[in-house]
Amino acid sequence: KSIGTGYASGKIILMGEHSVVYGEPAIAFPFSGTGIQATIRANKLESWIESSFFHGPLSKAPNTMRNVTILLWQLVKYFKIPEPFYLKIESSIPAERGMGSSAAVAVAITRAVFDWMEEPMTQKKVLHFVNQAETVAHGNPSGIDATTISGTEPILYQKGIGFQSFQLNMDAFLVVADTGIKGQTRKAVRDIAQLMELRPYETNKQMQTLGKLTTQAQQAVLQNQPHILGDCMNQAQGLLRLLGTSNRQLDHLIETALENQALGAKLTGGGRGGCMIALAEDETSGRRLQQILLDAGARNTWIEGLGVYAHV
Numbered sequence: 183k184s185i186g187t188g189y190a191s192g193k194i195i196l197m198g199e200h201s202v203v204y205g206e207p208a209i210a211f212p213f214s215g216t217g218i219q220a221t222i223r224a225n226k227l228e229s230w231i232e233s234s235f236f237h238g239p240l241s242k243a244p245n246t247m248r249n250v251t252i253l254l255w256q257l258v259k260y261f262k263i264p265e266p267f268y269l270k271i272e273s274s275i276p277a278e279r280g281m282g283s284s285a286a287v288a289v290a291i292t293r294a295v296f297d298w299m300e301e302p303m304t305q306k307k308v309l310h311f312v313n314q315a316e317t318v319a320h321g322n323p324s325g326i327d328a329t330t331i332s333g334t335e336p337i338l339y340q341k342g343i344g345f346q347s348f349q350l351n352m353d354a355f356l357v358v359a360d361t362g363i364k365g366q367t368r369k370a371v372r373d374i375a376q377l378m379e380l381r382p383y384e385t386n387k388q389m390q391t392l393g394k395l396t397t398q399a400q401q402a403v404l405q406n407q408p409h410i411l412g413d414c415m416n417q418a419q420g421l422l423r424l425l426g427t428s429n430r431q432l433d434h435l436i437e438t439a440l441e442n443q444a445l446g447a448k449l450t451g452g453g454r455g456g457c458m459i460a461l462a463e464d465e466t467s468g469r470r471l472q473q474i475l476l477d478a479g480a481r482n483t484w485i486e487g488l489g490v491y492a493h494v
């Protein structure tokens with residue numbers, strides 16, 4: 183095949199970020215509002231990367247792209263890819279905002295290479311490559327981003343155990359708002375690991391409570407109880423703030439959403455910047471909330487029906 187293409191969407195963690203690193207369950211789904219397209223083909227002179235954050239020879243890719251270069255190296259070795267190649271990455275996922283851009287870029291590239299090499303793809307095979315890239319990007323990833331993004335359905339994920347797909351079946355809408363500030367997943371995860379050493383009893387208790395809230399939230403989603411889900415989100419945000427993963431801009435957007443009829447609101451992903459999510463009762467109030475959050479300083483907003491996966 184002369185050209186290989188691969189696409190991957192972003193992801194949203196509804197509940198369970200950070201506690202998922204400690205073995206608690208988390209809920210996440212592929213987020214169709216954003217995505218990454220990768221295209222790969224042979225090149226004449228040298229291997230080349232074309233993307234919005236770097237374009238130039240692969241050999242000169244910056245250290246921040248180590249996850250991509252290591253992934254490509256693995257794929258070259260595995261498939262005996264003929265070098266040089268030209269790789270184009272087009273992304274509408276804001277980087278480092280808790281939407282899983284690093285996992286998505288890895289999934290999109292891996293899918294493009296499988297397509298180019300005409301190799302049948304399974305989620306397991308894709309994950310084999312993506313998990314390695316994520317370890318480079320994140321240090322100690324729980325695996326939730328890679329698993330969510332390489333699949334097609336919402337999942338309940340537990341580190342070391344695996345995942346269970348389920349369908350979102352709720353008459354409610356989720357508004358996602360970007361603070362415009364880069365999140366600091368790696369640092370937030372490291373700081374929590376330190377808290378765990380300093381105050382193991384208290385921190386473990388907080389993780390377990392976050393896990394219980396995730397389980398309650400999943401029940402609420404399955405039973406179409408938006409008010410209960412909203413309540414779980416608010417309680418989770420309280421704990422995430424205590425753990426030091428929120429920040430002023432996230433708190434401001436979350437308070438604004440709650441003052442404007444959101445049923446619940448919290449950060450999503452690694453935190454310390456990045457995105458927040460707010461639960462709206464219907465599409466009209468969700469769209470209203472989007473405008474209010476933009477007026478309150480959000481860089482961008484998206485809206486997603488929580489029933490979109492139902493009965494498909």
Ligand code: PMV
Pocket residue numbers: 198199200201202203279280281282283320322323324325326327365367371450451452453
């Ligand atoms: O910030 P993101 O999109 O990479 O999400 C990170 C989720 C964490 O639970 C904070 C870390 C992890 O590895 O699960």
